[in-house]
Amino acid sequence: MAGEIWVLAEHWQGQISEITFEVLALGRELAQALGVKLEAVLLGHGKKDLAASLGAAEQVLYADHSSLAEMTAESCAVALENLVRSKKPKAVLVPLSNVTLGIGSLLAAKLGAVCINSCVDVSVSDGKLQARSLLYGGKMEATVRAAGDPVILGIWPGCRPIEAGRTTVAPPVEEVAVALPDEPKVRFKRYIEPEAGDIDICEQEVLVSVGRGIQSADNLELAQELAEALGGAVSGSRPVIDQGWLPMSRQVGKSGANVKPKFYLAAGISGAPEHVEGMKGAALIVAINTDPKAPIFNVAHYGIEADALDVLPALTAKVKERKGH
Amino acid sequence: MNAATAWTEIASCPSSLENLFDTEEGRRLRTCIQCGTCAGTCPYGDTMDYPPRRMIALLRSGQIEKVFTSDSLLNCVACYACMAKCPRGIRLTDVLLPLMKEQTLAHMPELPAELQKALQNTMRYGNPMGESSRKRALWLKTAGVPIRVLPEQPGPVDLLWFVECYSAFYARGQDIARATAKVFNALGLDFAVLGNEEKCAGECGRLTWEPGLYETLIDYNMAIFAKYSFNHIVTGCPHALNAFRLRYPSYGFRYDTLHVTELLVRHLDRLKPLLKRKLNYTVTYHDSCCLGRRNSIFDEPRILLKAIPGVKLVEMTHHRENAICCGGGGGGMWLDTYYKTKGYERLSERRIKEAVEIGADVLAIACDYEFSRFEDALKVLGHDKRMVVRDITELLAESMEA
Amino acid sequence: MNILVLLKMVPDVVEELEVAPDGKSLDTEFLRLIPNEPDDHALEEALLLKERLGGKVTVLAPDAAEVDEALFTALAKGADRALKLSGADASSNTAGLALAIRQAIAATPDLQGVDLILTGTQANDDLDTLLAPVLAQLMGVPFVGIVTSVVPDAGRRMVTVQKECPKGVRAEFEMPMPAVLGIQAAEKPPRYVPVAKVRAAMKSLKIEAVEAGEPLPALPIEVIAMDKPVVSERAEMLEGSPEEVAGKVCEILTARGLL
Numbered sequence: 012m013a014g015e016i017w018v019l020a021e022h023w024q025g026q027i028s029e030i031t032f033e034v035l036a037l038g039r040e041l042a043q044a045l046g047v048k049l050e051a052v053l054l055g056h057g058k059k060d061l062a063a064s065l066g067a068a069e070q071v072l073y074a075d076h077s078s079l080a081e082m083t084a085e086s087c088a089v090a091l092e093n094l095v096r097s098k099k100p101k102a103v104l105v106p107l108s109n110v111t112l113g114i115g116s117l118l119a120a121k122l123g124a125v126c127i128n129s130c131v132d133v134s135v136s137d138g139k140l141q142a143r144s145l146l147y148g149g150k151m152e153a154t155v156r157a158a159g160d161p162v163i164l165g166i167w168p169g170c171r172p173i174e175a176g177r178t179t180v181a182p183p184v185e186e187v188a189v190a191l192p193d194e195p196k197v198r199f200k201r202y203i204e205p206e207a208g209d210i211d212i213c214e215q216e217v218l219v220s221v222g223r224g225i226q227s228a229d230n231l232e233l234a235q236e237l238a239e240a241l242g243g244a245v246s247g248s249r250p251v252i253d254q255g256w257l258p259m260s261r262q263v264g265k266s267g268a269n270v271k272p273k274f275y276l277a278a279g280i281s282g283a284p285e286h287v288e289g290m291k292g293a294a295l296i297v298a299i300n301t302d303p304k305a306p307i308f309n310v311a312h313y314g315i316e317a318d319a320l321d322v323l324p325a326l327t328a329k330v331k332e333r334k335g336h
Numbered sequence: 337m338n339a340a341t342a343w344t345e346i347a348s349c350p351s352s353l354e355n356l357f358d359t360e361e362g363r364r365l366r367t368c369i370q371c372g373t374c375a376g377t378c379p380y381g382d383t384m385d386y387p388p389r390r391m392i393a394l395l396r397s398g399q400i401e402k403v404f405t406s407d408s409l410l411n412c413v414a415c416y417a418c419m420a421k422c423p424r425g426i427r428l429t430d431v432l433l434p435l436m437k438e439q440t441l442a443h444m445p446e447l448p449a450e451l452q453k454a455l456q457n458t459m460r461y462g463n464p465m466g467e468s469s470r471k472r473a474l475w476l477k478t479a480g481v482p483i484r485v486l487p488e489q490p491g492p493v494d495l496l497w498f499v500e501c502y503s504a505f506y507a508r509g510q511d512i513a514r515a516t517a518k519v520f521n522a523l524g525l526d527f528a529v530l531g532n533e534e535k536c537a538g539e540c541g542r543l544t545w546e547p548g549l550y551e552t553l554i555d556y557n558m559a560i561f562a563k564y565s566f567n568h569i570v571t572g573c574p575h576a577l578n579a580f581r582l583r584y585p586s587y588g589f590r591y592d593t594l595h596v597t598e599l600l601v602r603h604l605d606r607l608k609p610l611l612k613r614k615l616n617y618t619v620t621y622h623d624s625c626c627l628g629r630r631n632s633i634f635d636e637p638r639i640l641l642k643a644i645p646g647v648k649l650v651e652m653t654h655h656r657e658n659a660i661c662c663g664g665g666g667g668g669m670w671l672d673t674y675y676k677t678k679g680y681e682r683l684s685e686r687r688i689k690e691a692v693e694i695g696a697d698v699l700a701i702a703c704d705y706e707f708s709r710f711e712d713a714l715k716v717l718g719h720d721k722r723m724v725v726r727d728i729t730e731l732l733a734e735s736m737e738a
Numbered sequence: 739m740n741i742l743v744l745l746k747m748v749p750d751v752v753e754e755l756e757v758a759p760d761g762k763s764l765d766t767e768f769l770r771l772i773p774n775e776p777d778d779h780a781l782e783e784a785l786l787l788k789e790r791l792g793g794k795v796t797v798l799a800p801d802a803a804e805v806d807e808a809l810f811t812a813l814a815k816g817a818d819r820a821l822k823l824s825g826a827d828a829s830s831n832t833a834g835l836a837l838a839i840r841q842a843i844a845a846t847p848d849l850q851g852v853d854l855i856l857t858g859t860q861a862n863d864d865l866d867t868l869l870a871p872v873l874a875q876l877m878g879v880p881f882v883g884i885v886t887s888v889v890p891d892a893g894r895r896m897v898t899v900q901k902e903c904p905k906g907v908r909a910e911f912e913m914p915m916p917a918v919l920g921i922q923a924a925e926k927p928p929r930y931v932p933v934a935k936v937r938a939a940m941k942s943l944k945i946e947a948v949e950a951g952e953p954l955p956a957l958p959i960e961v962i963a964m965d966k967p968v969v970s971e972r973a974e975m976l977e978g979s980p981e982e983v984a985g986k987v988c989e990i991l992t993a994r995g996l997l
Contacts, residue, residue: 084871109884109902109904112859112884113881116870117871117881128868144865146964147748147751147863148751148862150966151965151966152964154961154965156960158959198913199909199911202907202909213905217996229672229676266902266922267905268905313973318507321980322980324980325981325983326980328984329985329988333988441932446926466752468752546932546934547934548932548934548937
C-alpha cells in the first residue's frame with residue numbers, strides 16, 4: 012500500500028493533544044479527495060492505548076521505543092523516516108507545536124523530501140496537494156504547491172475544528188518496528204515545572220489579558236482592578252512575560268497556556284498567531300487595540316479601536332456600578 | 337537667569353573626557369567649590385550615589401570610573417536645575433552630564449529594557465515608539481485645515497514646522513498638533529511640514545546617552561533641511577528646540593529656530609482678536625525645563641495665556657527657574673518602570689500635587705513629553721476629575737471656536 | 739568554546755507589507771529588513787557562553803539589504819568574526835540556505851571545529867522548512883529546537899539544553915557536541931550596543947566574505963500566489979467614548995450571564 016495521507020499524532024504527558032484532532036480532520040478531507048487512506052502515526056513508549064482516540068484515521072501505525080517516550084525530534088524523525096521509506100505515503104501532516112517543532116523539517120531533510128511550513132490549510136488541486144502557508148507573523152499567506160512524493164506539511168493550529176477530528180470508534184492498530192539506537196544521541200533527562208504558587212489561568216472563567224499595548228508594568232493595576240471586579244485573573248501575551256511584568260504561569264499562547272475562558276479581554280494585544288493559538292477557543296473575545304488592522308480583531312467577537320489604558324478603567328467603573336459597589 | 341546659560345550661548349560639547357580639562361568648560365569644572373547646591377536642587381538628588389558635586393570631586397581626583405559603574409546617571413532627568421543654580425556657572429547638564437551618561441551606558445551590563453527599546457526604535461524608525469516612519473504623517477489627514485507637506489510641494493516657505501514624534505504618533509499629541517495647525521491657519525501663516533521625511537531631532541538628554549545615535553540623526557536632519565528653502569524652523573517640542581539651538585550649530589546648522597509660543601507672541605496683535613470665546617479656567621502653567629531654564633522662555637507662554645479671555649493665571653510654588661521637571665528628560669520618559677522598582681516618587685506626580693494645591697483646574701503645558709506624563713499622574717493620584725492638562729495651543733484653539 | 743551563530747535578515751513587519759505586482763512575492767519598494775529576532779537571541783546566548791567559558795564567536799549571515807549593519811552590530815557586541823555569505827538568496831528558501839551554509843562551513847577552515855551552532859528556532863519567512871534541523875541533518879549532528887538554556891560541558895563534550903514545552907514546562911536534554919540548537923530565547927534579553935560602538939566597528943573591523951560554492955538548488959515548491967489573509971470573520975466594532983464602549987461591553991456581558 013502506498014500513497015496514503017499520514018498524520019503524526021502528537022501527545023504530551025500522557026494525552027493526545029487537541030491539535031492532533033484538528034489535523035486528523037484535515038487529513039481525512041485530503042484522503043477522501045485523493046481517494047486514499049488516512050493513517051495516523053503514533054510514536055511513543057507504552058502509549059498504545061492512546062491510539063483508541065485516533066479513529067478519524069482508518070488505521071494507526073504504532074511504534075514503541077524507549078527513545079520515543081518524549082517525542083524527541085531526533086528519534087521521531089528517524090522512526091518516521093523508517094516508516095516512510097517502507098510504506099511510501101503521499102504526504103505526512105505534522106502538527107506544529109512546541110512538542111513537535113523540528114520533526115517535520117528533520118524528516119524532510121533525511122528523506123530529501125519537500126517540506127512546507129506553517130500551513131493553515133491544505134487542499135487538493137488538479138490531483139496535487141496545495142497549501143496556504145502563513146508568513147511574516149501572519150501578515151501574509153502564500154498559496155503553495157509541492158511536487159514529488161512524499162510531501163511533509165507542518166500544520167498550524169486551528170486548521171479545522173477539534174471536534175471534526177474526534178470519533179468514538181477506535182481504529183485498528185498496526186504495531187510497527189523501527190530501528191532506533193538504544194541510546195539516543197539526544198537524551199531526555201527530565202521535565203522542569205514552572206514555579207508553583209500562582210493561579211492556574213486555565214481554570215479561570217474570565218481573563219483580562221494584556222499585551223505590549225499597556226506600555227508599562229505600572230498599568231497592570233488597571234487590568235488587575237478589572238479582573239478583580241469581574242471575578243477573574245490577569246494573563247498576558249509573551250512580550251509582557253518576557254519583560255518580567257507577569258510570571259510565566261500567566262502566559263497565554265504557544266509557549267504558554269491554552270485557555271478557554273468564558274470571557275477573554277485582549278487589551279493592547281496585537282494578535283500574533285502564537286498568541287491567538289492560545290485563546291481562540293474562548294467563548295467571548297473582546298479586543299481593545301489602537302490599530303484597527305491588528306490581527307486580534309480577526310479572532311475577536313467584538314472589537315474596540317481605542318487605547319486600552321482608557322478603556323480598562325472606564326470598564327472597571329461600569330462593572331463596579333452594575334455590581335452596585 | 338545666569339548669564340552663562342542664556343539661550344544665545346551654544347553648547348559645544350568636548351568630544352571626550354580625555355580632553356575635557358583642556359577646554360574652557362573643563363577649566364570651569366576645576367573651579368567647583370563643592371557647595372552641593374547642585375545635589376540639593378536636583379529633584380532626584382537624594383537617590384544618587386554620585387550627584388554632580390561628587391562627580392566633580394571624583395573627576396578631579398582621577399577616580400571617575402566609580403561613577404560609570406553606578407546607576408546615578410540613570411536618575412538624572414536632564415532638567416538643568418543643577419546647571420541653573422551653580423554659583424560657578426558650570427554647564428553641568430550641557431557638558432559634564434552627557435559625557436557621564438555616555439560612559440555609564442558603555443559600562444552598564446544591562447540597560448533597562450524600555451530605554452533600550454526607545455533608543456533602538458529611534459535609530460531604526462526615527463521615533464522612539466517603533467512605528468513605521470511611513471505612518472508619521474498619517475495624522476495630517478485629520479488636521480481639519482490644509483497643511484502643506486514640503487516633499488510633495490517643495491518651494492520656498494516661511495515656516496518649517498517641525499512636528500516631532502509625540503505629536504505625530506500619540507493620540508493626545510495629535511490633538512495638540514491639530515490645535516497648532518488650526519492656530520497657524522487662522523493667522524494665515526505660511527507654513528509647511530516635512531511629512532514622513534521628519535525624524536526625531538535627537539536631543540533630550542536621552543540621546544546624550546547615545547552620541548552615535550544622536551550624530552546619525554543630526555546628519556540625516558541636516559541633509560533634509562538642506563533640500564528645502566525656508567526662513568525659520570518652528571517647533572512645539574522644546575527638546576527639538578534645544579537640539580537645534582544648542583547642538584546642531586556645531587554641525588553647521590544656521591537656521592533661525594522658534595518655539596511655537598515665541599512665534600505666536602510675535603503675532604499677538606493679530607491673534608488676540610481671534611480669541612473670542614471666554615474660557616473661565618483657572619490655569620497654572622508648567623515651565624518645561626528645556627524651554628524655561630535652558631532657553632529662558634518664561635514670558636511668552638504666560639503672555640499667550642493671559643491673552644485668552646476668562647483665563648485666570650495662577651503660579652505654582654515652584655515656577656519659572658525653579659519649576660520641578662516632569663521627569664521625562666534624560667531618558668526618564670522610558671524609565672518610569674525602572675524608577676517604580678526602585679521606589680522613587682514620579683516627578684510628574686510631585687508636580688501634579690503642586691498644581692492641585694494652588695487650585696488650578698487646567699494645567700497648561702508647552703512640551704510634548706508632558707501631556708502623557710501629567711495625565712498619567714492625574715489618573716494615578718485620582719485628580720483626573722478636577723484637573724485637565726492642555727497644551728497652550730489647545731487653549732488658544734478652544735478660545736478661537738465660535 | 740568555538741561557537742557559530744547563524745543570522746538572517748527577514749522582512750520587518752512594523753512596516754506595511756504589500757504584495758508585488760506579480761502577485762506572488764513581497765513588494766520591495768518600502769520593504770525593510772531586520773535581523774530575525776530569535777537569531778538575535780542566538781547571538782546573545784553565544785556571547786554569554788563566551789563570557790562565561792571563553793572561546794570564539796563567529797557570526798555568519800547570508801547577504802541581504804542592511805545585513806552589513808547587523809554584522810557590524812554583532813562585532814560591536816563582542817563577536818570575534820563576521821562572515822557574509824554570498825550566492826545564497828535566503829528568502830523563503832531555507833532548505834537551500836542550509837545547504838549553502840553547510841558548504842561554506844566545509845570551505846572555511848576555522849569553522850570545522852565548531853562546538854555549537856546556534857541560530858533562531860525559526861524565522862518569519864520560513865516558507866519551506868526550518869534552518870536548524872536541516873543543517874543538523876546535513877552535518878550529521880544532533881539538533882534540539884525551542885531552546886532557552888545552554889550549558890556546555892567541555893570536558894565531556896556534551897551539552898545540556900532546556901526546551902520550552904506547553905504550559906511553562908521545560909524539558910531538559912543532553913547531547914554530544916557538536917550540535918545545532920534552535921534558540922527561542924537567550925537567558926537575558928539581547929544586549930544593547932551604543933551606535934557609536936557600531937560605527938567604530940564599521941571603521942575599524944571587517945566583514946569577511948564567504949561563498950556558497952555551488953549554486954543553490956531552486957525552491958522545490960511553487961508559490962502560486964501571495965496575499966494578505968482573508969478576513970472571513972471580523973470583530974463587530976463597538977464605537978464611542980471609553981465610557982460608552984464600557985457600557986456596551988457590560989451589556990454584552992450581562993446578556994451572557996457573566997455580569
